Amino acid sequence: MWRTYYKKVKGVSKLLLIIVIVVILIVSGIAAYTLTQIQTPTTSRIISPGKLVVFVWEDFTVPDVFDPLTKKYPTLTIENNIFTSQPEMLAKLMGGFKADVVSPCIDFLPRLIEQDMLQPIDLARLSNWNNIFKSIREYPGIWRDGKLYMVPTAFGLQAGVTYRKDKVSSINSWADIFNPAYKNRVLILNDARIGIVMAAWALGYEHPWNLTSRDLQRIAEFYKEHRDVILKFYESDIEARELLASGDAWIIAGSGPAQSYWLMSEGIEAEFVLPEGKGIGWLCGLSILKASENLEGAHLYIDYFISEDPQTYYAYEWLYGPTNENVFRKIPEEKLKESGIVGPETLSEVLPLIDPPNLDEWLQVWEKIVAG
Amino acid sequence: MNLEKIRRKISINLLYSLPAIIYLTIFFYIPLITIIVYSFWHGEPLYRVVRTFTLENYVKFYTEELSQNIFILTNLISIATFLVILATAYPIAYFLARMVKGDTGLKIILLILIPLEMNYLIRVFAWRNLLGENGLLNSLLMFLGLVEQPLTIFFHSIPAIIIVVLHNALPYAIIPLYITIRSIPESLYQAAMDLGSNRISVFFRVTLPLSMPGVAIAFLFIYIPMMGEFAIPALVGGKTYLLGNLIVRQYLTIGNWPYASASTISLILTTLIVMFILFKFLGVRRLYE
Structure with a gap:
C-alpha cells in the first residue's frame, strides 16, 4: 500500500514540478517582454517621427x-x-x-x-x-x-486666506487667523516656505525671505503658542475645500482665490482676502x-x-x-x-515664491512646527 | 537514503521554492538592501545625496528630540490602538469560539471580513464624514440629547485615528484569537470545573493563558502596520504627526532620502525586536508546531 502511495506522490510531484517550470517560463517571458516595452522610451529612446x-x-x-x-x-x-x-x-x-x-x-x-x-x-x-x-x-x-x-x-495668487463668512466675521490681518476663538478651525498649508511666511507676516516681519535663525525660532515658538487654533496642516486644495464645506474648518490659510469661488458655487458663504494686501504670487x-x-x-x-x-x-x-x-x-x-x-500687475505687488537663502534651515524648522 | 536521493530531493525543493525566492529577491530583498545602503549615505533636502559612508542619519534619528518624540508618540498610539482593538475583539472571538456551535463562528468571521473588500481609502473617507462636526456620530448624540454641542474629540484627533484603525484591523485580531481559543481542548475546561473552578477563574486560569499566542499574533498584526501608518493619521488625525508621516515627508516632500531610509530601518528594527520578544516569551511558536 505504501509503495502505491509513494508512486502516486512521486507522480504528483513530477506533475507539480512540470507545472512550476512552465509557470516560471511563462512569467519570465511576460516579464522580459514587459521590461523591454518599459525601457524603450527611457533608455534606448528610439523616437518615432513626431x-x-x-x-x-x-x-x-x-x-x-x-x-x-x-x-x-x-x-x-x-x-x-x-x-x-x-x-x-x-x-x-x-x-x-x-x-x-x-x-x-x-x-x-x-x-x-x-x-x-x-x-x-x-x-x-x-x-x-x-x-x-x-x-x-x-x-x-x-x-x-x-x-x-x-x-x-x-499665473495667480496663493498664500491668501479663504474663510467662511457665516462663521468668521472678518479677516483683516495675518494675526487674525491665529485668534484663539478659532480653536481647531484653521487649516494651514503644509509648505515650509508659505507656512513660515504667513507666520512672519502675523509677527510683523516686512521681508519674510530674509529670516535669520533667531527669527525662525521665534516663528516656531509662535506656532507652538497658537497650535490650538490649527485643525491640520493640509496638503491638497480639494481636502481643504471639503473640510471648509463640511464646517469642520472655518479658515484656510495659504489658499488661492479659487477656493472661495468653488465654495460659493456650492452655496457656501466664503470670501478670499489678502490680509494687509500681503500674499504670494505663482x-x-x-x-x-x-x-x-x-x-x-x-x-x-x-x-x-x-x-x-x-x-x-x-x-x-x-x-x-x-x-x-x-x-x-x-x-x-x-x-x-x-x-x-487678477491681472499680471499683481505679480509685482505681491511676494514672489522663491527659495530663501537658508532653505535647509526653513525645512528643518517647519518639520518641527508640523510635528508640534 | 543515499546521497543521490538527498541531492535530488534538495534540487526538487530548490526548484519548488524558486518562484518565492525570485519574488522575494525582486520585491523585498533588493529594495531593502537599497534602503540600507542609502541610510549610510550623507543626505540633504531636495534629493542631494553624497555617497560617503556616515552614521549621521542614525545618530540624528536616535538623538534628536523631534524624532524621539514622534517615535514615542507613535508607539503609545500603536499600543493604545491595540488595547482598544483587543478589548473589542476578544469578547467577539470568545463568543464565536466558545458559545456558537459548529462552524457558524467561521461563517460569521467571513461576514466580518466583507467590509475589508471595500477600498481602504474610501473606508477612511467614509469615517471622516461619520466623525465630523456635523457627522452621523455627533448628530446621533445630539438627537439622543446626550450632548448639546457637537463633540470635537472625534474629528481630526488621536481618538479618530484609533476608531478608524479599530474598524480596519478588527478582523485581523478576531481571527487569531478565534483560532487559539477554539484550539483549547474541551477537556481542560471540564477538568478545571471538576476541580472546583467557576467560570471566571476558568477564564483567567485556562482560557486567557492559553490564548496568549493569539493575543501576540493580534498584537503583531496591529502594532506593526500601525507603526508605519501614514494615511489614516493624515486623513483623520488632524495635526497628529506619526513616524509614517515623518518617513513619507522625508522621502517625498523634503527629499532627504538617506535620513528617510535610516528612519525606515530604525522602524523595521523596532518591529523585529518586538517580534523577537513576543515569539520568545508568549509561546507564539505553539501556533504552528
Missing part, C-alpha cells in the same frame, strides 16, 4: 485641452507623464527620467537651470509669444543670461529639457498651450490667470471679480 514625451502637471492632460491638440497635430504622438508635486518632478528628473518638455513653476525653475537640465527656448518658433503680457514676457525669473528657459502659461509654464530629441514637437506643444483656446479653457474652468493678453481682455469684468483672477 514622438514627444512630456512630463507635466495633470492640468495639461485634460481631454478638453489635450484632444484638440492631438487633432491639430495628428503626426505628433504625445506621451503624457504626470507628476503631482514639484519635489516629485525634480526627484524623477534627477533619477534619470527622460522627457522633452517639463512644466515647472517659477520657484523650481532655478533648480532645473542650475542642475543643467534645461535648454533655451527658441522664441522664433513660438507664434503666440507676442500675445503674452509684456510684463510676464519680461519677468526676470524666466530668463538666465539672456536666454529664455520657461514660457509662462498661467507663475508656472513649460520648459524644454536638455535631453529633448524632438525640438520641433516641443515648441509646437508649448506654442499650443499659450494659444487662445487652451488659455480660455484654463481661465474659465480652472480659474488660472491667462498669460495670453487677448484671452484676459475677453474675460468679462464680472467673471474676473467672482473668480478672483
Whole structure:
C-alpha cells in the first residue's frame, strides 16, 4: 500500500514540478517582454517621427485641452507623464527620467537651470509669444543670461486666506487667523516656505525671505503658542475645500482665490482676502529639457498651450490667470471679480515664491512646527 | 537514503521554492538592501545625496528630540490602538469560539471580513464624514440629547485615528484569537470545573493563558502596520504627526532620502525586536508546531 502511495506522490510531484517550470517560463517571458516595452522610451529612446514625451502637471492632460491638440497635430504622438508635486518632478528628473518638455513653476525653475537640465527656448518658433503680457514676457525669473528657459502659461495668487463668512466675521490681518476663538478651525498649508511666511507676516516681519535663525525660532515658538487654533496642516486644495464645506474648518490659510469661488458655487458663504494686501504670487509654464530629441514637437506643444483656446479653457474652468493678453481682455469684468483672477500687475505687488537663502534651515524648522 | 536521493530531493525543493525566492529577491530583498545602503549615505533636502559612508542619519534619528518624540508618540498610539482593538475583539472571538456551535463562528468571521473588500481609502473617507462636526456620530448624540454641542474629540484627533484603525484591523485580531481559543481542548475546561473552578477563574486560569499566542499574533498584526501608518493619521488625525508621516515627508516632500531610509530601518528594527520578544516569551511558536 505504501509503495502505491509513494508512486502516486512521486507522480504528483513530477506533475507539480512540470507545472512550476512552465509557470516560471511563462512569467519570465511576460516579464522580459514587459521590461523591454518599459525601457524603450527611457533608455534606448528610439523616437518615432513626431514622438514627444512630456512630463507635466495633470492640468495639461485634460481631454478638453489635450484632444484638440492631438487633432491639430495628428503626426505628433504625445506621451503624457504626470507628476503631482514639484519635489516629485525634480526627484524623477534627477533619477534619470527622460522627457522633452517639463512644466515647472517659477520657484523650481532655478533648480532645473542650475542642475543643467534645461535648454533655451527658441522664441522664433513660438507664434503666440507676442500675445503674452509684456510684463510676464519680461519677468526676470524666466530668463538666465539672456536666454529664455520657461514660457509662462498661467499665473495667480496663493498664500491668501479663504474663510467662511457665516462663521468668521472678518479677516483683516495675518494675526487674525491665529485668534484663539478659532480653536481647531484653521487649516494651514503644509509648505515650509508659505507656512513660515504667513507666520512672519502675523509677527510683523516686512521681508519674510530674509529670516535669520533667531527669527525662525521665534516663528516656531509662535506656532507652538497658537497650535490650538490649527485643525491640520493640509496638503491638497480639494481636502481643504471639503473640510471648509463640511464646517469642520472655518479658515484656510495659504489658499488661492479659487477656493472661495468653488465654495460659493456650492452655496457656501466664503470670501478670499489678502490680509494687509500681503500674499504670494505663482507663475508656472513649460520648459524644454536638455535631453529633448524632438525640438520641433516641443515648441509646437508649448506654442499650443499659450494659444487662445487652451488659455480660455484654463481661465474659465480652472480659474488660472491667462498669460495670453487677448484671452484676459475677453474675460468679462464680472467673471474676473467672482473668480478672483487678477491681472499680471499683481505679480509685482505681491511676494514672489522663491527659495530663501537658508532653505535647509526653513525645512528643518517647519518639520518641527508640523510635528508640534 | 543515499546521497543521490538527498541531492535530488534538495534540487526538487530548490526548484519548488524558486518562484518565492525570485519574488522575494525582486520585491523585498533588493529594495531593502537599497534602503540600507542609502541610510549610510550623507543626505540633504531636495534629493542631494553624497555617497560617503556616515552614521549621521542614525545618530540624528536616535538623538534628536523631534524624532524621539514622534517615535514615542507613535508607539503609545500603536499600543493604545491595540488595547482598544483587543478589548473589542476578544469578547467577539470568545463568543464565536466558545458559545456558537459548529462552524457558524467561521461563517460569521467571513461576514466580518466583507467590509475589508471595500477600498481602504474610501473606508477612511467614509469615517471622516461619520466623525465630523456635523457627522452621523455627533448628530446621533445630539438627537439622543446626550450632548448639546457637537463633540470635537472625534474629528481630526488621536481618538479618530484609533476608531478608524479599530474598524480596519478588527478582523485581523478576531481571527487569531478565534483560532487559539477554539484550539483549547474541551477537556481542560471540564477538568478545571471538576476541580472546583467557576467560570471566571476558568477564564483567567485556562482560557486567557492559553490564548496568549493569539493575543501576540493580534498584537503583531496591529502594532506593526500601525507603526508605519501614514494615511489614516493624515486623513483623520488632524495635526497628529506619526513616524509614517515623518518617513513619507522625508522621502517625498523634503527629499532627504538617506535620513528617510535610516528612519525606515530604525522602524523595521523596532518591529523585529518586538517580534523577537513576543515569539520568545508568549509561546507564539505553539501556533504552528
